[in-house]
Amino acid sequence: MLPPADSLAVLRAAVLAFRDARDWRQFHNLKNLIVSLNLEAAELLELTQWQRDEEVEALPADPVRREALADECADVLLYLLLIAEQAKIDLLAAAQAKLVKNAAKYPVDKARGSRAKYVDLS
Amino acid sequence: MLPPADSLAVLRAAVLAFRDARDWRQFHNLKNLIVSLNLEAAELLELTQWQRDEEVEALPADPVRREALADECADVLLYLLLIAEQAKIDLLAAAQAKLVKNAAKYPVDKARGSRAKYVDLS
Amino acid sequence: MLPPADSLAVLRAAVLAFRDARDWRQFHNLKNLIVSLNLEAAELLELTQWQRDEEVEALPADPVRREALADECADVLLYLLLIAEQAKIDLLAAAQAKLVKNAAKYPVDKARGSRAKYVDLS
Amino acid sequence: MLPPADSLAVLRAAVLAFRDARDWRQFHNLKNLIVSLNLEAAELLELTQWQRDEEVEALPADPVRREALADECADVLLYLLLIAEQAKIDLLAAAQAKLVKNAAKYPVDKARGSRAKYVDLS
Numbered sequence: 001m002l003p004p005a006d007s008l009a010v011l012r013a014a015v016l017a018f019r020d021a022r023d024w025r026q027f028h029n030l031k032n033l034i035v036s037l038n039l040e041a042a043e044l045l046e047l048t049q050w051q052r053d054e055e056v057e058a059l060p061a062d063p064v065r066r067e068a069l070a071d072e073c074a075d076v077l078l079y080l081l082l083i084a085e086q087a088k089i090d091l092l093a094a095a096q097a098k099l100v101k102n103a104a105k106y107p108v109d110k111a112r113g114s115r116a117k118y119v120d121l122s
Numbered sequence: 123m124l125p126p127a128d129s130l131a132v133l134r135a136a137v138l139a140f141r142d143a144r145d146w147r148q149f150h151n152l153k154n155l156i157v158s159l160n161l162e163a164a165e166l167l168e169l170t171q172w173q174r175d176e177e178v179e180a181l182p183a184d185p186v187r188r189e190a191l192a193d194e195c196a197d198v199l200l201y202l203l204l205i206a207e208q209a210k211i212d213l214l215a216a217a218q219a220k221l222v223k224n225a226a227k228y229p230v231d232k233a234r235g236s237r238a239k240y241v242d243l244s
Numbered sequence: 245m246l247p248p249a250d251s252l253a254v255l256r257a258a259v260l261a262f263r264d265a266r267d268w269r270q271f272h273n274l275k276n277l278i279v280s281l282n283l284e285a286a287e288l289l290e291l292t293q294w295q296r297d298e299e300v301e302a303l304p305a306d307p308v309r310r311e312a313l314a315d316e317c318a319d320v321l322l323y324l325l326l327i328a329e330q331a332k333i334d335l336l337a338a339a340q341a342k343l344v345k346n347a348a349k350y351p352v353d354k355a356r357g358s359r360a361k362y363v364d365l366s
Numbered sequence: 367m368l369p370p371a372d373s374l375a376v377l378r379a380a381v382l383a384f385r386d387a388r389d390w391r392q393f394h395n396l397k398n399l400i401v402s403l404n405l406e407a408a409e410l411l412e413l414t415q416w417q418r419d420e421e422v423e424a425l426p427a428d429p430v431r432r433e434a435l436a437d438e439c440a441d442v443l444l445y446l447l448l449i450a451e452q453a454k455i456d457l458l459a460a461a462q463a464k465l466v467k468n469a470a471k472y473p474v475d476k477a478r479g480s481r482a483k484y485v486d487l488s
Contacts (some may be wrong), residue, residue: 008130011217018221022228023235027416031170031178035415037198038282041163042408044205048153049401050359050393053297056153060209070211073202074220076159077213080195080202083166087182089192091199095133098196099140106144113145115294149294157293160404164286171279172271172481175419237416252374255461262465266472267479275414275422281442285407288449292397300397304453314455317446318464320403321457324439324446327410331426333436335443339377342440343384350388357389 008092012081019082030086037079044072130214134203141204152208159201166194252336256325263326274330281323288316374458378447385448396452403445410438 019025047068048056060066084091105118114121141147169190170178182188206213227240236243263269291312292300304310328335349362358365385391413434414422426432450457471484480487 008214011214011221014218014221018225021230022233024233024237026235027237029175029179029418030181031173031175032416034166034170034178035279035411038160038163038167039408039412039415041160041198042405044156045160045401046405048156049405050398051153052395053151053153056156057151059152060211066209066211069205069209070216071220071223073206073209073211073213074217076163076198076202077217078220080198083191084195087188087191087195089182089188089195091195092130092133094192095196095199096136098193098200099133099136101193103140108143111144111146113148115146115149151296154294157289157401161286161290161293164283167279168283171283172276174273252458255458255465258462258465262469265474266477268477268481270479271481273419273423274425275417275419278410278414278422282404282407282411285404285442288400289404292400295397297395297397300400301395303396304455310453310455313449313453314460315464315467317450317453317455317457318461320407320442320446321461322464324442327435328439331432331435331439333426333432333439335439336374336377338436339440339443340380342437342444343377343380345437347384352387355388355390357392359390359393 008081011077012085015078015081016085028082028086030083033079033083033086037076037083040072040075040079044069044076047072130203133199134207137200137203138207150204150208152205155201155205155208159198159205162194162197162201166191166198169194252325255321256329259322259325260329272326272330274327277323277327277330281320281327284316284319284323288313288320291316374447377443378451381444381447382451394448394452396449399445399449399452403442403449406438406441406445410435410442413438 019028047059047065051059059069080091083089084094106121110121111118141150169181169187173181181191202213205211206216228243232243233240263272291303291309295303303313324335327333328338350365354365355362385394413425413431417425425435446457449455450460472487476487477484
């Protein structure tokens with residue numbers, strides 16, 4: 001039986017097939033993939049350039065800009081999957097584990113309503 | 123019936139619960155979340171600093187550095203989920219749609235074995 | 245006679261002497277220098293994390309945070325000098341030339357009071 | 367008497383005149399300028415995308431790519447000047463001061479030939 005069509009595993013298989021159909025594995029060393037993820041993150045940031053906080057907040061209400069936002073988020077996720085595959089990282093397990101670490105760094109009673117960095121929490 | 127424990131939807135629920143337990147929604151405007159995703163991408167990049175391509179390639183073989191890599195990938199994914207939630211973007215659907223767009227920009231017969239940008243493909 | 249103590253040429257000589265005293269030229273390939281400049285830019289960005297526009301605007305009024313800002317700006321400039329030296333670029337001449345190009349892309353009569361990207365100016 | 371035509375002060379005056387002729391000061395809050403500097407740093411990084419270390423090293427030998435490199439370095443410097451002006455930072459003095467701090471963090475006898483981060487130097 002196949003996993004549900006909306007799972008991350010299905011997407012992962014699709015992006016690997018995309019890469020291999022184009023014979024791009026040869027360019028995908030880990031450093032280049034991490035550089036590329038940073039470039040996609042910057043394209044996401046570019047959607048906010050010269051805009052005040054409130055204008056960025058209103059961005060998803062505009063269908064054209066919302067699609068641009070979705071596209072850039074998508075590119076970040078696709079590179080994340082390629083990096084995880086190369087480094088043999090289980091992305092979902094890593095994120096669950098990191099959330100547990102973050103919870104220890106930011107205990108609810110100390111971090112509640114505060115944006116201090118964990119080293120500055122008291 | 124619950125979705126499988128390894129699904130992105132479960133992780134999404136967990137990160138939202140983490141945020142709300144700390145009352146952090148108030149700091150999470152879209153611009154700040156996008157800035158934070160960029161900072162996490164930079165932390166991922168920092169793991170490659172001063173290293174040659176081959177050294178980065180060997181990074182996952184070292185358990186300590188591999189965990190650092192997994193942690194930074196995790197942080198990027200967690201912010202991606204927070205951004206998607208705020209902007210009402212279905213991340214998996216967006217990534218599937220983007221892969222279709224990328225396939226049109228990089229047709230297999232032209233892009234095979236080439237790392238040219240799509241505007242330069244001929 | 246020495247050039248004036250405040251010139252960019254003096255700073256450039258100082259950063260090269262700093263590098264060579266530590267025998268760091270061997271790690272400074274161009275790709276690594278560009279990655280490092282990006283990491284310093286991210287540290288500058290980190291000073292704005294979780295803050296609203298107005299809070300960032302008020303940042304220089306706080307001496308501690310203003311020094312942090314000055315430090316990160318300094319690191320970006322130091323890497324810029326190292327990159328320029330490696331690539332044999334005259335930084336000041338390059339910036340003067342780029343300002344001329346930017347003036348052509350953004351003619352005063354069209355760009356005045358507008359934050360549209362040059363491709364969208366009409 | 368004018369400062370020498372190649373000084374940073376001349377460039378600073380030129381970029382402020384450029385900004386003011388277009389009435390762009392209104393968009394230049396500090397957060398936006400820092401975001402923009404990060405975007406220019408990413409454009410510099412993009413020139414290295416999908417290339418191995420040696421290929422990036424050879425980049426300045428190609429006049430077209432070298433000009434692209436010079437242009438992106440220039441844009442980073444121009445934003446640095448705008449940020450410094452807004453935050454009332456003397457860029458050259460800040461960089462001289464940071465070099466002194468870096469020298470204390472990386473003493474020659476410990477840092478010589480090592481690329482360890484200062485917290486890991488022993």
